[in-house]
Amino acid sequence: MQTQRISYKRHRFQPQIIAHVVWLYIRFNLSLREVEELRLECGLDVSYETIRRWIVKFCPLIARNLRRRQPRLGNVWHLEEVVVKIAGRSYWLWRAIDQHSVVLEEILQSRRNKRNRTVVAACLISG
Structure with a gap:
């Protein structure tokens, strides 16, 4: 193109x-x-x-x-979870990345549980 x-x-x-x-x-x-x-x-x-x-x-x-x-996004996506400390409090940083390590989306949350993970994944993928 x-x-x-x-x-x-x-x-x-x-x-x-x-x-x-x-x-x-x-x-x-x-x-x-x-x-x-x-x-x-x-x-x-x-x-x-x-x-x-x-x-x-x-x-x-x-x-x-x-x-x-801009390069096309990859067809394989991964959801990555990282714990970060901000002002002494723990937060969970969720990142959706493709196979070329291009960050598609990021969300920072104060709580981590299985329900949050599925909601985050759905939000990140739906855009």
């Missing part, structure tokens, strides 16, 4: 600049005006409204391409 190419046609700025602006906004949780100021310091005069339009247009495409790059 190939990732869809993002088209930057009919845009005044180069694709690298647009991608960098979108990355700044998403990665560092900046406001549109803060991103505008950062670009102005680099010599690029881009309004916050233009940045907002780029965010609306390109973020869903970038997110879709990133999701497609």
Whole structure:
């Protein structure tokens, strides 16, 4: 499965600049005006409204391409149980992992019993 190419046609700025602006906004949780100021310091005069339009247009495409790059989950899952101490109290950390040791889900509980284990397993598997 190939990732869809993002088209930057009919845009005044180069694709690298647009991608960098979108990355700044998403990665560092900046406001549109803060991103505008950062670009102005680099010599690029881009309004916050233009940045907002780029965010609306390109973020869903970038997110879709990133999701497609993620490896597929394995078909064998395991439920792992670990006791951890937090502030002197024991808690049970339940983790669902696949055969490639990718953590699918985690739940932290203060009690451990057989009923909890089956409920946790059902919750983790159902998603």
